[in-house]
Amino acid sequence: MTGEASSLAPAAPPVPAARRPWWLVMLRAPLARQSMYELAYVVTGLPLAAAAFCYAFGALMFGTALLITSLGLPILAAGLAGCRVLGHLERGRARVLLGLRVGEPEPVRTQRRSDSLMSWMGALLRSGVSWRHLLYALLFLPWAVFGGGIGVATWCAGWLMFTLPVWEWMSPGEYVHLPPLQAGSNGLTSVSASQDGVVLEPGFTLTLVSALGLVTILLTPWLIRGLVQVDKLLVSGLLGPSRLAVRVSQLETDRGVVVDTAAADLRRIERNLHDGAQARLVSLAMELGLAKEKLLDDPEPDPQAVAAVIDGAHGEVKLVLQELRDLARGIHPAILTDRGLGPALSALAARCTLPVSVTVELEQRPVAAIEGIAYFTVSELLQNISKHSGARCGSVEIWRSEQRLLIQVTDDGKGGARVEDGSGLAGLADRLQAVDGLLALRSPVGGPTTVTAELPWR
Structure with a gap:
């Protein structure tokens, strides 16, 4: 079942990626590209956070203090404008180093055109996006100091401990100071006995510290990755478009x-x-x-x-x-208006070129608009079955789940259907999405094909 004949070409099944063993993932993590990018994000965030905090805090304090004069509002507006520029830079940095794509927030919209400067200042001060950018500039520094400090310190400590035998070999005695040995050999033995008790030997100490450093190096990328998740939440939550703006764009x-x-x-x-x-x-x-x-x-x-x-x-x-x-x-068929979805779909299935069974389990009828959309959705899907699927029979099932109306159309055809741009199924998916509906397709090569549509009940 497809919207276009061209989309009947069988699609090659995706080849599942081989899962690497966990120990190999652990060993490669310290030098992996993602780990390097995340470390670079943490390191570059510290100076940027300090500069952003000083700018935002200064603009907020001076602007608030000077509100009794004519300079307060311009200083606040300039501070908010600068924070929006900072937000643009931070979204770009997160996109390059973290692969986080955050949409641009809604622009500053002025209401008056006669006085552009005053209108622009007023729009900046009224914009919730501008104040969210200011809040990000203030929160960025403490989190960058905490998260970045932990990440960088752990990374440096791990490599320092791991390479400690090299430093000790280059400058003997400057890095490891232990009591003089009383017995034992000069090899990497764990302990040596003496009259004063048991003391560690330098070889064992260096080995132990180097092993701890290696463990720290292997765990640090995962620590930084966890810290970076908070940065992603801050960037997407404070520097991205608001839910209302996203909803308006969708509408x-x-x-x-x-x-x-x-x-x-x-x-x-x-x-x-x-x-x-x-x-x-x-x-x-x-x-x-x-x-x-x-x-x-x-x-x-x-x-x-x-x-x-x-x-x-x-x-x-x-x-x-x-x-x-x-x-x-x-x-709009008269039978749909008079008798509802069950009889209307049964009449529709009777005109189909192949046998189609219809099962409608609805205790009450949905609103007329949703009922009409459901009818024409099934009509288009049955047309696709007749034209493209090569099926011998099909079925239509409709039921209600809480506040959603679910439609499932199945055929035993050759499958291989895809939702592609310009196809009938893509257009149907767009029309369903316009009313907060969904379209799901499962059509392996060889069939069967199952299309599930979901519509709001009201």
Whole structure:
């Protein structure tokens, strides 16, 4: 089942990536590219955090103190503008070093155009995004000092302990100071006995410290990775678009989809009327005119010829009525309005080119708009089954789960369907998304194909 014939080409199954053993992941972590990038993010964050804190704190303090004068608001506005520039830089740094892609927040929107500077200042001061950027600049420093200090100190301590035998070899006696040995050899023995008790030997001490350093090196990347998660939360939560802005953007996109769909439906109705019913009505008018001429111009009209013309006109009337019924059914079927989804889908399945079973388990009817969307969703999916799937039978199931209406259409065809840009399934997914709906497709090569649509109940 697909929206386009071109999407019937079988897709190669994804090759699962081989999982590396955990010990290999641990050994490679200190020198992995991601670990280097995360360490670079932590290290470069310390000076940037200090500069951002000084700037934001100074602008906030001076601007607040000078609010009784005419300089307070401009200083606050300039501080907020600078914090927005800082946010842009931080989003770029997180994108390059952490792979975190945070969308740009909503821009400053002025309300008046007559006084651009004052309007811009007012928009900055009213913008919640600007104040969130200021809050980030103030919180950035303490977290950078805490997280960055722990990460960098642990990293440096690990490498220092791990390479301690090298430093001791280069400068003997300067790094390890132990009591003089009383017994034992000069090898890497663990202890030596003496009259004063048991003392550690230098070889064992260096080995122990180096081993602890190696363990620290292997664990430090995971420590830094955990600390960086907090940075990701700060950047995405304070420097990204707000939930309201994201929702407004989604609604604007959905509105565009709805407008485009309505315009496409109007063009389809106009084309069907022009190419179907209108053309047949013109033919009907011509045949009735021809019958009129035969009756008026011929003093002795042939009854059979006139009857044949009238019979042809009668046939055209039947065809016009059938096309108008089909067109009305395509706009909104009367059976759906009168009897609901169950009978409407049963009638729809009866017109399908293959046997389709329909199961509707609804105790009550959803609102008319959702009911109509569900009907036309099933209609389009059944058309795809008939045209592209090569199936022998299909099934339609509809049920309610809490506040969602679920639709599942299954066929036993050859599968391999994909939701691609420009395909019928992609357009259907966009139309469902416009009403907070979802479309899920499972279609392995060889079948079966299952399409699940989810719609809000109201």
